[in-house]
Amino acid sequence: MSDVVLTSVEDAVMVITMNRPESLNAMTPEMLDTLADVAAKAAADPAIRCVVITGAGRAFCAGGDVKAMAAANEAAASGGGGLVSRVDVLRQQEEVSRLLHEMPKPTIAAVNGVAAGAGLSVALAADLRIASDQARFTTAFAKVGFSGDFGGTWLLQRLVGPMRARELYFLSDVIDAARALELGIVSRVVPHDQFWAETMALAKRLASGPTLAYARMKDNFVYGETNTFADTLTREAENMVASGQTEDHRNAARAFVEKREPVFHGR
Template identity: 55%
Template sequence: MSDEHLLEHVEDKVATITLNRPDALNAVTREMLKDLYDKVERLAEDPDVGAIVLRGAGRAFCSGGDVKSMAAGKDANASLETRAQTLRNRMEVSRLLHEVPKPTIAMVRGPAAGAGMSLALACDIRIASDTGKIITAFAKVGLSGDFGGSWFLTQLVGPAKARELYFLADAVGAEEALALGLFNRVVPDDKLEEETAALASRLAHGPTVTLGYMKKNLDAAISQPLAQCLDLEAMHHARTSQTEDHMEAATAFVEKRKPVFQGR
């Protein structure tokens, strides 16, 4: 795959990854998904990156998987087990976006459909333009769904609404998506880049070590019992109390100024 189909830019502690197939509404290929995983994994370890933004080029976030390659039947001769395991390996990118110890932001312009929806929902925060749409889309192509969309959607809107959205595959516009909690913010289309940059910069310059532990707490809260979550919170709270960022915040409070966090 040409690197031009997946662009990366780092500025002011914010890494922006752009799905760059605008003529195909940024439909993702296998090579793009592998490259996306590699980029997110590397950026997660980069001390000069405090937040990761995922976006699409042009008028769409991502229309899902590349239907043309599906129609070509690249896996036609592979066994069911091989096809399932190969897909499962590619789907790890959703888990990575969801679990990396740095804030991940999906900047959604236009449709986020199918696997594109799943990638957007995998991120911690979704900021959308007023053109943003969420579409499960899988039923329209006779597929049950992948990349964790059923899990993320159920967590966000509950099982009844998730079933409706999966079965009917109707488009959910920006304002409805905001009301359902699928989008965190909706802004005018011409302000999307500006608002996303401001949000990402705010997070990237925050106490990033602490934000990583917050993510661990919040992920655990989805499936773990209260007692285990309390144990985890106690350990992480004690750990973050030893960070330089906490000491800086305490000093800044006494001195009546804003803290300057270093991510340490």
């Protein structure tokens, strides 16, 4: 695997690290292809019960590598690929966002520093975002004449509302971690020197939880984003009955009656 993306596993938590610290983890095609591949493998691996995505060094991700994009634009202008093929390539790279949002296990974006452009979009795709108090956030796209990708417009307006999301996209202002918490972009802000310990404590807590129930909870949320309330009630009923058939539920019910902590095995 490319060293622009690093992975490690601890206590069923996979940590995916964007690893171009010298460029604030700006995304190259190689990084994007690798991220999509790694996320797909994490989603399919039952031994992975929680996924954390973060950045090496002092940034989460500064977005797309503008130098690489400029080179690609020059190549395209010289006949190096049609519009349709470029859309197809970008759409495949965007799979990392879909997988973080939809994979049947909890995902956390650990925002250790700046999250900009597509980097912010990828962070928004995770279920939870924990931020260092040194983190900064900006959509950034307007500053380089781009409209946005990796699902940011779809995700951000559901977090902060359509009007505020448009403002954040149109103006591309930089906001600090406290403002991101106030807007609901992140779920918690942690002092930088405690950031990684708290991130992993949260991830391990989720990894030790009811994996199968989490998967069905996520299915309810994702389904409900684009379906009616009545249809979502049906989906919830289906998932509730199915989760009630698991060994995890039966063991947890016994633990509740016996006044002890349940242990979940993902069965």
